[in-house]
Amino acid sequence: MSPAQFEFAPLFPAGLPPAAVRWTGRVKYDFTFGNNDPDRLPLDGLITAANSVLRREGRTLATYFLSSGPQGYRPLREILVAQLKAGAGIDCTADDILITSGSLQGIELVNRTLLERGDTVIIEQECFEGSINRLLRLGVTPVGIPLDGDGIRIDLLANALDELKRNGIRPKYIYVIPTVQNPTGTILPLERRRELLRLAAAYDVPLFEDDCYSDLVWSGERPPALYAMSARGGVVYIGSFSKSIAPALRVGYVVAPWEVMSRMLAVKTDAGTGALEQMVLAEFCKTGFSSHVPMLRRSLRGKLETLKESLRRSFGAAAQFDDPKGGIFLWVTLPESVDTLKLHQCALAAGIAINPGVQWSVNKAYARNRMRLCFASPSHEEISHGVAALAEVCRREFGVPRDPESGSPRPL
Amino acid sequence: MSPAQFEFAPLFPAGLPPAAVRWTGRVKYDFTFGNNDPDRLPLDGLITAANSVLRREGRTLATYFLSSGPQGYRPLREILVAQLKAGAGIDCTADDILITSGSLQGIELVNRTLLERGDTVIIEQECFEGSINRLLRLGVTPVGIPLDGDGIRIDLLANALDELKRNGIRPKYIYVIPTVQNPTGTILPLERRRELLRLAAAYDVPLFEDDCYSDLVWSGERPPALYAMSARGGVVYIGSFSKSIAPALRVGYVVAPWEVMSRMLAVKTDAGTGALEQMVLAEFCKTGFSSHVPMLRRSLRGKLETLKESLRRSFGAAAQFDDPKGGIFLWVTLPESVDTLKLHQCALAAGIAINPGVQWSVNKAYARNRMRLCFASPSHEEISHGVAALAEVCRREFGVPRDPESGSPRPL
Numbered sequence: 001m002s003p004a005q006f007e008f009a010p011l012f013p014a015g016l017p018p019a020a021v022r023w024t025g026r027v028k029y030d031f032t033f034g035n036n037d038p039d040r041l042p043l044d045g046l047i048t049a050a051n052s053v054l055r056r057e058g059r060t061l062a063t064y065f066l067s068s069g070p071q072g073y074r075p076l077r078e079i080l081v082a083q084l085k086a087g088a089g090i091d092c093t094a095d096d097i098l099i100t101s102g103s104l105q106g107i108e109l110v111n112r113t114l115l116e117r118g119d120t121v122i123i124e125q126e127c128f129e130g131s132i133n134r135l136l137r138l139g140v141t142p143v144g145i146p147l148d149g150d151g152i153r154i155d156l157l158a159n160a161l162d163e164l165k166r167n168g169i170r171p172k173y174i175y176v177i178p179t180v181q182n183p184t185g186t187i188l189p190l191e192r193r194r195e196l197l198r199l200a201a202a203y204d205v206p207l208f209e210d211d212c213y214s215d216l217v218w219s220g221e222r223p224p225a226l227y228a229m230s231a232r233g234g235v236v237y238i239g240s241f242s243k244s245i246a247p248a249l250r251v252g253y254v255v256a257p258w259e260v261m262s263r264m265l266a267v268k269t270d271a272g273t274g275a276l277e278q279m280v281l282a283e284f285c286k287t288g289f290s291s292h293v294p295m296l297r298r299s300l301r302g303k304l305e306t307l308k309e310s311l312r313r314s315f316g317a318a319a320q321f322d323d324p325k326g327g328i329f330l331w332v333t334l335p336e337s338v339d340t341l342k343l344h345q346c347a348l349a350a351g352i353a354i355n356p357g358v359q360w361s362v363n364k365a366y367a368r369n370r371m372r373l374c375f376a377s378p379s380h381e382e383i384s385h386g387v388a389a390l391a392e393v394c395r396r397e398f399g400v401p402r403d404p405e406s407g408s409p410r411p412l
Numbered sequence: 413m414s415p416a417q418f419e420f421a422p423l424f425p426a427g428l429p430p431a432a433v434r435w436t437g438r439v440k441y442d443f444t445f446g447n448n449d450p451d452r453l454p455l456d457g458l459i460t461a462a463n464s465v466l467r468r469e470g471r472t473l474a475t476y477f478l479s480s481g482p483q484g485y486r487p488l489r490e491i492l493v494a495q496l497k498a499g500a501g502i503d504c505t506a507d508d509i510l511i512t513s514g515s516l517q518g519i520e521l522v523n524r525t526l527l528e529r530g531d532t533v534i535i536e537q538e539c540f541e542g543s544i545n546r547l548l549r550l551g552v553t554p555v556g557i558p559l560d561g562d563g564i565r566i567d568l569l570a571n572a573l574d575e576l577k578r579n580g581i582r583p584k585y586i587y588v589i590p591t592v593q594n595p596t597g598t599i600l601p602l603e604r605r606r607e608l609l610r611l612a613a614a615y616d617v618p619l620f621e622d623d624c625y626s627d628l629v630w631s632g633e634r635p636p637a638l639y640a641m642s643a644r645g646g647v648v649y650i651g652s653f654s655k656s657i658a659p660a661l662r663v664g665y666v667v668a669p670w671e672v673m674s675r676m677l678a679v680k681t682d683a684g685t686g687a688l689e690q691m692v693l694a695e696f697c698k699t700g701f702s703s704h705v706p707m708l709r710r711s712l713r714g715k716l717e718t719l720k721e722s723l724r725r726s727f728g729a730a731a732q733f734d735d736p737k738g739g740i741f742l743w744v745t746l747p748e749s750v751d752t753l754k755l756h757q758c759a760l761a762a763g764i765a766i767n768p769g770v771q772w773s774v775n776k777a778y779a780r781n782r783m784r785l786c787f788a789s790p791s792h793e794e795i796s797h798g799v800a801a802l803a804e805v806c807r808r809e810f811g812v813p814r815d816p817e818s819g820s821p822r823p824l
Contacts, residue, residue: 006646023481069435234418274686
């Protein structure tokens, strides 16, 4: 008789997140998770880059941090200095940049350096799920500020800051995604950026600027980053190559003053971010980034058009959305009778994955009938078929959409 | 007049680690940090692997987790199944393996899943600095068990378990590096492994087995892993490619029962470990691992001989050490008058880096005159010159070694 199995469960600390379920493969129609367009991955360029950088300096892989120290592969940081100047208008040096394992690690490090249980921060009401979750796990209260078609509402932010101050609360930061907001796809105009910086200065609260999607603005033109516009330096900035090159390459970055950088370095105890990925990215970006990104944008915009057309065809007036200014996702409002969390569950059973609104907002009532659809990864055909199949599930569960032509259910 | 700079310091939470100092480049003679031998890096093999795997399936980089799900690139896990069977005697499937960003992330995930502030764990008295530090940062008490030439002292472990039990304390785990212990280089013999498993079972405490160096046993033969020997499954196992292939590739792994795996997955919120590194490693290891590792071992053993010879020449009887059974480090005892923390500081100023013993032990008095020297990265010439220069610093600061020939200081 074999002895009883060891039981780990009694050892788990209180508050441990629930067990993950076993992964069972990707669903057929996947509108989640910020995956990119496989056909637009610059594969030849990455292969050439891998060959060239490995032949030249591959032996440095025998050394933790290569020859660059804990802030990451120096040539990649130097490329970022130029890219950040050209794109976001940021003046910085390689010493102001920390390469991270995706921008998620950037968020972790900023949170670890600034937050503790019981703190309050301000965020956009609709906001990246991963940022909301991290705050809740830390026991930090996120105060959500509503958005409109131009991003965060400055008047409501002013009210919130004022009310918090009257209650003796100094928020630890104001977290914003000002350039292609996630999930709404808005861009904060220049004048609102100025007002945001003025308010932050007036209330002595730093800004945490998440600029992960800013390479994917359709027009290729964007307002300067808050980091670039700040006269007093109270901004921490993060970015990523996940959206512009490939998400499975886990490479992001933080730009921050040394006062914060030196603390983040002290808590970044991972012995470095993957060096091969940094080397290949740097080598590719030297010559390939500026021509790749416009091609990617055009491709993504084409998929967005397919998604919008598919929604119009399959959902008719039941699906409302603004035109995002760039990015990889569309924020969709369905009739109030639709609970997108339930829709998400039913859709999954039919092989369709969506992001239910309540996961992307701190206002659960507002987000209940909203959803985020990512359009970069599925093909045009998958987008069209997937949206039609989603409409079918929605019709079955909630009675909407009716046939947009006749007002009665239509065959797919 | 420019406005005053924003001050972040008042926002830092209590207990934040002190600021890092700016990196100023590698020292001339670096005997720290587990770097590998750049001349033994299998560069041609890695380049061939990168080409081949990227051409075949590079477009999957557009998808988080590739097509493999959150436990990591499936072909790499399948290779590990075979490697772990052949080397450590472990019977497992790809579903029992989680690929991590270095084994450090493995340690973080295990700790996150099992520990909370106020807990107690048992470790080897001399132990990997990164493991000790993580415990202390978590507010967990590590109880250190002395080692001898055959690894952890089972009699003293039994005493400690007994005393803890009498005090009503159930340790959360027993953490051991049984195969090429860090820093002592011992291998726990089969019989002690049996006794360790018996004790762990008797006290109902799980084992946390860190097997990072086990590919580097000089003889190429090793006892089976505790994971393999455990009849009741109370073992979590971690390993790494950092020591066998390249440390800057941040790829490690955890083998654990689903009860623990499912909890680790829930707290591994990094959107995946770097995929390019996993893909290139898997492709290389398919054909290259089994011929590469013996070559690496021979090279490392040659460098160990150079280190021992250099120590005998420059330190004479002042440097005492046992012959490690494998690995990349030597644990050296200096005369009691030598404080290796001070030696470390003075040596750094002279361009020599060593690991002072107190950082690698929970018994500060015992470790005060001990040090860890890593020998994989410096060349034979650097080892020889570096040890001579270290002896010179030590002689200047502590009056030892005297000239091993004449009893008086000797010129270098």
